[in-house]
Amino acid sequence: MHLLIMGPPGAGKGTQASRIGGHYSIPAISTGDMFRAMKDSDTPLAKQVQEIMTSGAYVPDEVTNAVVADRLVADDCADGFLLDGYPRTLDQVSFLDGVLKEADCELDAVISLSVDADELVARLTRRGATDGRADDTPEAIRTRQQVYADQTAPLLDVYRERGLLVEVDGLGDIDDVTRRLFAALDQRAGDGALVASS
Ligand code: ADP
Numbered sequence: 001m002h003l004l005i006m007g008p009p010g011a012g013k014g015t016q017a018s019r020i021g022g023h024y025s026i027p028a029i030s031t032g033d034m035f036r037a038m039k040d041s042d043t044p045l046a047k048q049v050q051e052i053m054t055s056g057a058y059v060p061d062e063v064t065n066a067v068v069a070d071r072l073v074a075d076d077c078a079d080g081f082l083l084d085g086y087p088r089t090l091d092q093v094s095f096l097d098g099v100l101k102e103a104d105c106e107l108d109a110v111i112s113l114s115v116d117a118d119e120l121v122a123r124l125t126r127r128g129a130t131d132g133r134a135d136d137t138p139e140a141i142r143t144r145q146q147v148y149a150d151q152t153a154p155l156l157d158v159y160r161e162r163g164l165l166v167e168v169d170g171l172g173d174i175d176d177v178t179r180r181l182f183a184a185l186d187q188r189a190g191d192g193a194l195v196a197s198s
Helices: 013-024 031-040 044-055 061-072 090-102 117-131 138-161 174-190
Strands: 002-006 028-030 081-084 109-114 165-169
Touching: 002 013, 002 138, 013 028, 013 081, 013 109, 013 174, 028 031, 028 061, 031 044, 031 061, 031 081, 044 138, 061 090, 090 138, 109 138, 109 174, 117 138, 138 165, 165 174
Parallel strands: 002 081, 002 109, 028 081, 109 165
Antiparallel strands: none
């Protein structure tokens, strides 16, 4: 099972990704988490990544692609994976296409979690106050929303045209969103477009 989960910052991708990963017994791989984990290493690249993330901009494609390529060859990806927060640019889409082709596999579905802009900003602002994530400041939140709209939202059309997009309303209770999400994936499985869920 090879899945992607997409959605604007604050849509709740990470929470849902770990549930989906658990359900299908595949690793949920978050590029954001991988980059945040770099904060403990004292290399010039790690420092550069931290600065970029704090501003709310995207890490350069060549860095992101290299990190993902490295991760996807790990043993736990043999039966599939769920990518959370990757790809986010057209260049990353092409790169992932190449990685999948090389491994002789295809994406099964691309989940799109949608939440309206006001709710997103409210969620991130709340999280900023409680978790202290460096990119949950008002300025970085604005940048992240803008960068998402400019660079990542167009990817939804790409996957929609490929017939892979599964759109899920991300508003409301976390468990309700999970139920909606599995219902949408199951329906796709019922349509014969997805390997049946276990
Ligand atoms: P969110 O989607 O809530 O903003 P993430 O944890 O997914 O949070 O990502 C945090 C940051 O990590 C992004 O704002 C960006 O700087 C960096 N990042 C994560 N994934 C990518 C990617 N695929 N390409 C470029 N930068 C990325």
